[in-house]
Amino acid sequence: MSATPTAAAIHAILADIADPETGRPLTAMGQVVSVVADASTIAVTVGLTTHSALLWNATRARIEERLRTAFPQIAKVSVTIAPHDRPPLKLGQLGVEAKSVIAVGSGKGGVGKSTIATSIAIGLARAGSRTGLLDADVYGPSVPHLVGLSGRPQIENGKIVPQMLDVGRSQMPVMSMGFMVPPGEAVVWRGPMLHGAITQMLRDTLWGPLDYLVIDMPPGTGDVALTLSQALPLSGAVVVCTPQDVALLDATKAIAMFRKVNIPLLGMVENMSFFVCPDTQKRYDIFGTGGARRTAQELDIPFLGEVPIQIPIREHGDAGRTAANFDDPASRPYFEAICERLIGNLAATAAAKPPMPSLPVL
């Protein structure tokens, strides 16, 4: 075997790897931008259509691994992803510029919805996507507490400057009613006020252009889902629940509600799935187990993954350091797997159908 791989041999490997969005071989649509090889180096540049940094990273890793395995004599393998950088569209009539909008809901409070929504946003931002997080739980805003942000936002030219969360490689804009209402103060929201508060936070916040906007929804009631479905084209909703029967029943109702207002279901997450005792390593299924996976299957919704009960997850939340769940090797794989499955499914459905048209704002 000659030391320098031929361009044909490298193309053959790329032909066996699918585009994460279209599912077609990378070689099928002229996505291989360049292939350069000599006796010590292979450098490949591939164009991708998806806007997901997670999928760029995963595809880059997959190509690198395949090339390294096929050509072990080559010291340096470098893969560059050249995304098609289309700017985000203004969505709906509120002027939010985003490529995908992901709502995270549940039927029941206390199942960890805000923790999962916040972690999904942080996971996407850490991978390199421009991500914003909107806490639409105006009754019980908990995102400020979970990420350690507080204080009234600045107003600039009539627009709200969101608080910025440091996620390592970038700053993520976060907006919540918790920044507007003093902590501990009860606000009685009526339907129209709720609608107004959410549309205002969407419309008047200086989000900047986003790849993803993640929305933490209040539990239960369809009001907010209806408002959101009218305000902007949602890519879809993720439903969080625990394996307990009552939570599953409420999640089933939440799913029916999303379907009623035509919000596509992106998948189900099972939180508090099990507990592994740190002392004995024995596993306890505190709320039962596998219920969400079964329910997802019955309702024909993707299952995105599970998160066990871990004391550090609660501690990080209470310390305003939810991002630390990604630094902890015991919890990181669960959150990363959920982000990867979610984004993979989203990319596949985005390629299959155009975004939903938005209805006029009421």
Ligand SMILES: Nc1ncnc2c1ncn2[C@@H]1O[C@H](COP(=O)(O)OP(=O)(O)O)[C@@H](O)[C@H]1O
């Ligand atoms: N997997 C988990 N392990 C341990 N504690 C968790 C887990 N998920 C959530 N929590 C904790 O449970 C509480 C409720 O979570 P939260 O995300 O606010 O729920 P929700 O938004 O559904 O009301 C928080 O204190 C949070 O830190």
Ligand SMILES: [Mg+2]
């Ligand atoms: Mg919450």
